[in-house]
Amino acid sequence: MKNFFKLVTANVVAILIIFALFILGFFFFVVLSTFSSNEKVSLKDNSILTINLKDGVMESSSEASISLFNIGEEMPTKYLDILRAIEYAKTDDHIKGISIETDDANAGITQIDDIRAALEDFKKSGKFIYAYGNTMSQSAYYLASVADKSFLHPAGGIELKGLASEVIYFKDFLDKIGIGVDVIRHGKYKSAVEPFLTDKISEENKEQLSFMLNDIWGNVSKKIETSRNIDSISFKNIVDSLNGIIPELALKGKLIDQLLQKSEYNDLLKEKIKVDSKENLNTISLQKYITAVDLDAKGDKNSQIAILNASGEIFSGKGNDGIYSENFIHEIKKLKNNDKIKAVVLRVNSPGGSANASDEILFELKELQKEKPLIVSMGDYAASGGYYISMAGQKIFSEPNTLTGSIGVFGIVPNAKNLATRNKLRSDVVATNENSNMLSAIQGMTPGTREIMQKSIEQTYKRFVHFVSENRNKSFEQVDEIGGGHVWSGQRAKSLGLVDELGSLNDAIKFAAKEAKLKDYSVKSYPKDKTPLESFFESFNNDDLATKAIERKFGKENSQLLESLLNPNRKGTQMMMPYQLSLDF
Numbered sequence: 001m002k003n004f005f006k007l008v009t010a011n012v013v014a015i016l017i018i019f020a021l022f023i024l025g026f027f028f029f030v031v032l033s034t035f036s037s038n039e040k041v042s043l044k045d046n047s048i049l050t051i052n053l054k055d056g057v058m059e060s061s062s063e064a065s066i067s068l069f070n071i072g073e074e075m076p077t078k079y080l081d082i083l084r085a086i087e088y089a090k091t092d093d094h095i096k097g098i099s100i101e102t103d104d105a106n107a108g109i110t111q112i113d114d115i116r117a118a119l120e121d122f123k124k125s126g127k128f129i130y131a132y133g134n135t136m137s138q139s140a141y142y143l144a145s146v147a148d149k150s151f152l153h154p155a156g157g158i159e160l161k162g163l164a165s166e167v168i169y170f171k172d173f174l175d176k177i178g179i180g181v182d183v184i185r186h187g188k189y190k191s192a193v194e195p196f197l198t199d200k201i202s203e204e205n206k207e208q209l210s211f212m213l214n215d216i217w218g219n220v221s222k223k224i225e226t227s228r229n230i231d232s233i234s235f236k237n238i239v240d241s242l243n244g245i246i247p248e249l250a251l252k253g254k255l256i257d258q259l260l261q262k263s264e265y266n267d268l269l270k271e272k273i274k275v276d277s278k279e280n281l282n283t284i285s286l287q288k289y290i291t292a293v294d295l296d297a298k299g300d301k302n303s304q305i306a307i308l309n310a311s312g313e314i315f316s317g318k319g320n321d322g323i324y325s326e327n328f329i330h331e332i333k334k335l336k337n338n339d340k341i342k343a344v345v346l347r348v349n350s351p352g353g354s355a356n357a358s359d360e361i362l363f364e365l366k367e368l369q370k371e372k373p374l375i376v377s378m379g380d381y382a383a384s385g386g387y388y389i390s391m392a393g394q395k396i397f398s399e400p401n402t403l404t405g406s407i408g409v410f411g412i413v414p415n416a417k418n419l420a421t422r423n424k425l426r427s428d429v430v431a432t433n434e435n436s437n438m439l440s441a442i443q444g445m446t447p448g449t450r451e452i453m454q455k456s457i458e459q460t461y462k463r464f465v466h467f468v469s470e471n472r473n474k475s476f477e478q479v480d481e482i483g484g485g486h487v488w489s490g491q492r493a494k495s496l497g498l499v500d501e502l503g504s505l506n507d508a509i510k511f512a513a514k515e516a517k518l519k520d521y522s523v524k525s526y527p528k529d530k531t532p533l534e535s536f537f538e539s540f541n542n543d544d545l546a547t548k549a550i551e552r553k554f555g556k557e558n559s560q561l562l563e564s565l566l567n568p569n570r571k572g573t574q575m576m577m578p579y580q581l582s583l584d585f
Helices: 003-037 079-090 109-125 138-146 171-177 190-196 203-228 231-238 247-252 262-272 286-292 327-338 355-371 387-392 417-422 448-471 477-483 490-496 505-515 532-541 544-554 556-566
Strands: 049-052 094-103 128-136 151-159 163-165 181-186 283-285 304-311 339-352 352-354 374-383 395-398 403-404 409-415 487-489 522-526 575-576 581-584
Touching: 003 094, 003 403, 079 109, 079 231, 079 286, 079 505, 079 522, 094 262, 109 128, 109 203, 109 374, 109 487, 128 138, 128 262, 138 151, 138 544, 151 203, 151 247, 151 262, 171 181, 171 190, 181 190, 181 448, 181 477, 181 532, 190 409, 203 231, 203 490, 247 522, 283 286, 327 352, 327 355, 339 387, 339 505, 352 355, 352 387, 355 374, 355 387, 355 448, 355 575, 374 409, 374 505, 387 403, 387 448, 387 575, 395 490, 395 505, 403 490, 409 448, 448 477, 477 556, 487 556
Parallel strands: 049 094, 049 283, 094 128, 128 151, 304 339, 304 522, 339 374, 374 395, 374 403
Antiparallel strands: 163 581, 181 409, 352 575, 403 487, 409 575
16 A cells, blocks of 8 residues: 555655646746847848738737747737837838848738838838748739849749638528527628528628629739739639739730849849858848847837727627736726827627627727727727727727628527437526526527517617718618628728728827927837736636647637637627638638
8 A cells, every 4th residue: 555655655756856847838938939029130321121011010019929839839929019110110220122022921911001001111211122932822912013023033932812701600400410500680681690501602701702703803813914024814814813922924925024043033132132142141131130120229219199999899708818808998098097198999800709798898999988089990800889989089980991880789699409309408497587597598589588689689780870870971761771790892882971091000009199289209009918927827718728728639620610609708798790700712
């Protein structure tokens, strides 16, 4: 028996030692990461700034997390930092030009739009922009097409194919396994719930997707055609024929200027900045350049314009993986009470979420707007609840390719009624009132529950339309006509009067400064940046480990579909755009 206890004790001690070593190792990594992030990078004369977005772009540092699954990986770069770095490089004597070197641009379409615009502005300095790729994704080529000259590997290719949207329908699958879904909605275009109701796309949803895809692709095509000096008919033929995939056809179609090996491209860069072929080429990555230069050096620190990032799905309560009402309202109040902040730009990149949480946030934003100018800048998404909270803005800027609108409301309640019947499972209910068992997993939703929930949905929709009517100076009927859950591109939203201007985040910042009567000001993002340690521990709180494990098992898109059904934070009436929408860009 003594030997047994000795063996158990030894194993327990061994496990504790291993665990302790792991914790110490991780803390060493965090400390090392912190020091390396603060390490001053040397910026040499006659350098070329290289841009590679394969590691991603984030609106706010709150989107990044350090977990067991990504220790040692590069973190996404903040979108505003990229824009400011390109602007800084325009007048930086160390930087002679920019080289875009990426096979994939892991960024949203409006982010790429703004980065392209910043690069167009950079060219006014007289400095050059070249681009090189091996096998370019469509998004990477869209970014690279802004360059003075573009180069491709002789065995490479360009995935230029146009836009498609795939909507996955799982009604038949749920019927097969015996899961039923009760849906209550307002708006025939509220297609977020369509995959639970039917096994094929509706005409209404097909119509709105067609509008969106053609609007967005029209904008993208025009910019590529202009940058590459290709006529629209030729460009359409190139895309339809997938000619970009064949290097020689890409060259013949003027998608690129030359086929080169990477070492030959580097020699070309040396020649461009007059460096001997035997000497080293001085390059600095965008991420290191942001560290090397002080982007915050300019501007009055006592006159700030705050960028309040509203990124992700909207939930009630507290959390980290989205816009949680309690956390977000806390940030709003801090900005309201900070005398150094003279104006606020609300940067919305959200498909919506909880109606209750959206309403709470809207109220506090309107209170903030009474004290300071509040301007809205829309990113990739500002739909449904994301559009709802935008109604606090005194002026709304949208990108042409923003997905916005989706003025509609729905509720969704899954049940296992059919599954229970198939497996001879039944239940009896003893209750004090007619609808006490209103949402039974076995018996489904009671008739009285459906009736009252439909009334609740209608009431919430009317409240939604009221705030849109108030902000957009339209009648209820005018808003209802373009509402009904319809998702619009920013370009079309402007023509419908749902937004004020087509413009970037920088445009919104400049307008906010004008409204606050500021000539000298600084710009700061909120919520504040997290330390590596904070990000790591938050990854446990927001079930990052479980999410990553599911993604690795089923793939990212399938895990999102599972999460849409199982997420315990998605409760009550929802203001959401179609989260089953997968835009293949």
